[in-house]
Amino acid sequence: MTVPPQATEPHTETTEPNGHWPLPDLAARALGGAVLTANDESFAEKEHLIRPYPVLHQSATFGHRGQLYDGWETRRRREPGHDWAIVRLGAPGRVGGIVVDTAYFTGNYPPEVSVDACRLDGHPSLTDLEAADWHTLVPRSTAKGDSRNAYDVDFPGRVTHVRLNLHPDGGVARLRVHGTPVPDPDGFADLPLDLAALVNGGSILGASNAFYSNPVGAITPGLATSQADGWETARRREPGHEWLDIGLAGRGVVRVAELDTTHLKHNAPGWASIEAFDGDETFTLLPRTALVPDTPHRFVLDNDRPAVSVRLNIFPDGGMARVRLYGRLTAAALAGMRERFEAR
Numbered sequence: 181m182t183v184p185p186q187a188t189e190p191h192t193e194t195t196e197p198n199g200h201w202p203l204p205d206l207a208a209r210a211l212g213g214a215v216l217t218a219n220d221e222s223f224a225e226k227e228h229l230i231r232p233y234p235v236l237h238q239s240a241t242f243g244h245r246g247q248l249y250d251g252w253e254t255r256r257r258r259e260p261g262h263d264w265a266i267v268r269l270g271a272p273g274r275v276g277g278i279v280v281d282t283a284y285f286t287g288n289y290p291p292e293v294s295v296d297a298c299r300l301d302g303h304p305s306l307t308d309l310e311a312a313d314w315h316t317l318v319p320r321s322t323a324k325g326d327s328r329n330a331y332d333v334d335f336p337g338r339v340t341h342v343r344l345n346l347h348p349d350g351g352v353a354r355l356r357v358h359g360t361p362v363p364d365p366d367g368f369a370d371l372p373l374d375l376a377a378l379v380n381g382g383s384i385l386g387a388s389n390a391f392y393s394n395p396v397g398a399i400t401p402g403l404a405t406s407q408a409d410g411w412e413t414a415r416r417r418e419p420g421h422e423w424l425d426i427g428l429a430g431r432g433v434v435r436v437a438e439l440d441t442t443h444l445k446h447n448a449p450g451w452a453s454i455e456a457f458d459g460d461e462t463f464t465l466l467p468r469t470a471l472v473p474d475t476p477h478r479f480v481l482d483n484d485r486p487a488v489s490v491r492l493n494i495f496p497d498g499g500m501a502r503v504r505l506y507g508r509l510t511a512a513a514l515a516g517m518r519e520r521f522e523a524r
């Protein structure tokens with residue numbers, strides 16, 4: 181199916197099943213996720229499963245293989261067994277919840293699904309994956325048609341790949357694998373890193389307003405593709421200002437802040453400041469500073485104090501395409517990261 185890109189899914193559609201601040205989707209294409217293989221994709225291609233966009237549908241749009249779907253759809257199975265697809269997580273980590281979205285699949289959704297996981301660090305081949313030790317994340321469970329089927333997951337340890345199983349066959353529009361990244365500290369060597377980056381273990385802890393987009397975009401790799409890709413608030417009509425709280429990859433010293441207002445042409449904040457938190461202590465990383473629209477700004481900070489989280493204040497409102505906080509983890513934080521990576 182040829183489906184044009186839409187704005188990325190709004191914040192409200194990515195809420196994590198147990199109701200906390202949404203855990204990011206570890207399978208997201210923007211993080212490097214990929215649908216590696218499927219046993220069957222006769223009706224519709226497996227790659228649709230991790231598209232970041234809301235599901236599109238037009239009824240009675242028949243192609244050479246039947247109705248076109250923005251999802252993965254297998255043929256009607258005439259022999260025993262089930263269908264499956266394997267997805268590589270862009271950010272390997274601990275999985276907290278899975279969403280199997282069957283939007284628009286009504287007469288052809290799988291009545292039951294299950295999800296397995298494995299951990300194969302490095303760059304495994306499909307043959308390696310076939311031979312891997314797979315564990316159950318979601319046992320065989322009922323799925324509804326045309327619905328966001330959300331399943332809680334309680335599975336310890338780092339997952340690198342998931343396998344979605346359809347019992348016995350059918351179509352699924354999207355697969356979201358919500359969780360917490362567990363990075364490999366070896367990848368950092370002894371280099372400074374972006375302590376805010378999701379793939380390095382940074383997280384969004386809260387936001388005063390996330391009306392237009394999921395703020396996790398602001399700590400996602402690469403340049404923002406449009407205004408929908410980043411953090412954008414509604415227009416503020418009361419006194420005060422908006423803010424975004426970011427958990428750092430670990431306790432570390434931030435030396436350079438990058439505040440990128442790219443694509444925010446008529447809605448960039450006028451000014452920004454950054455406060456840092458370390459236990460009971462609060463200190464200023466960046467005093468209130470003027471910003472310009474549609475521009476990546478780099479600020480070298482006069483700082484040698486470690487912090488565990490920061491608050492980015494924007495005045496009075498607007499958003500931020502990307503926030504990068506370059507610095508170094510403390511030795512203890514690096515050791516903690518290694519422990520989490522090695523936990524099985």
Ligand SMILES: NC(=O)NC(NC(N)=O)C(=O)[O-]
Nearest residue numbers: 223245246247248249253288
């Ligand atoms: N892509 C399809 O045409 N799938 C199905 N049929 C319709 N009409 O959606 C089916 O499962 O037979």
